[in-house]
Amino acid sequence: MLRPLALGDIPRTPLVQGGNSLAHRFRDAGLPTGALCAGFLVSATALFGIASFVGMALGAYLLPEEARLAAALACIAALIVLDVLAFRRRTMCPITFRRQTPKNLVFRYGNTRGALIWGLDTGLAVTTFRISAATWALIVLGLLNVAPWWQGLAYGAGFGLPIAAAILLVPPRPDREDGTSREPHWISGMLNRHRRFAQVVVLLTAVIGCVAVAGAVAV
Incomplete structure (x- = not known):
């Protein structure tokens, strides 16, 4: 959505990738990118804060810690x-x-407001496609008062920093030999090709978390 805005009309050749393209990207896409990340951060913090x-x-905090950890363990295992x-x-x-954030928000509301609305929607975490149920695990941990209310800040940063960097x-990739542009689809294409790898990483992380919670319950 914002990658073409960041690249603008800069010729995508190796000669200009090290020139003033970085300043150009920040000038034209810095504010919309910040709005996207800010919207996501606000929604994510609100979601997980409300859960907590x-x-x-x-009265979840009134339950014994062992009972809350056992409930969290059962939920995480089911999500795994x-x-x-x-x-x-x-x-x-x-x-x-089973939906995506509408792609025409920028055209309807402008670069900055459209990006902000996009971030507010996707930051709700469960309103759009997700490759893993890990988000639900975090919500459960919040409901059980096992995880802190501010976990949404970490969740938002985990989204915002990589997307802003991307x-x-x-830097832009040079056009193909036939003159067709690689931008902006090569990044999303790369992410899609590694989707199953990401699922495995998240799954293994959830298993490790489940083992850690099981160990805490056993102790």
């Missing part, structure tokens, strides 16, 4: 099963909304 405060309102099924079926997470810092 709902858990507190329901869902991720394994999704991996075997080569699909996305089956329990998030938009602003990654």
Whole structure:
């Protein structure tokens, strides 16, 4: 969405990749990229914060820590099963909304406001496609008051920093020999090709987390 804005009309040749292209990218796409990341961060912090405060309102913090950890262990284990099924079926997470953020937001609301709305939508975490159920695990941990309310800040930073780097810092690739442009699709294409690898990494991380929680319960 913002990658073409960052590149603008700069000739995509090796000779200009080290020139003033970086300043150009920050000038034209810095504010919209910041709006995208800020919107995501606000939504993610609100989502996980609300989960934690709902858990507190329901008295989750009054339960013994062992009981909360055991409940978290059971939920994470169930979500791991869902991720394994999704991996075997080569699909996305089956329990998030089957939708994407509308791609025409920038055209409808402008570069900065459109990017902000995009971030606010995707930052809600469960309103769009996800490759893993790990997001739901974080929500469960918040509801059980096992994870802190501010985990959304870390979640938002985990999205914002890589996406900002991909938009602003990654230099443009030169056009193909036939004159057709590689931009901006080569980045999304690369990510799609490594989707299953990402699913495996998230799955292994969830398993490690599950083992750690099991160890805490056993102690």
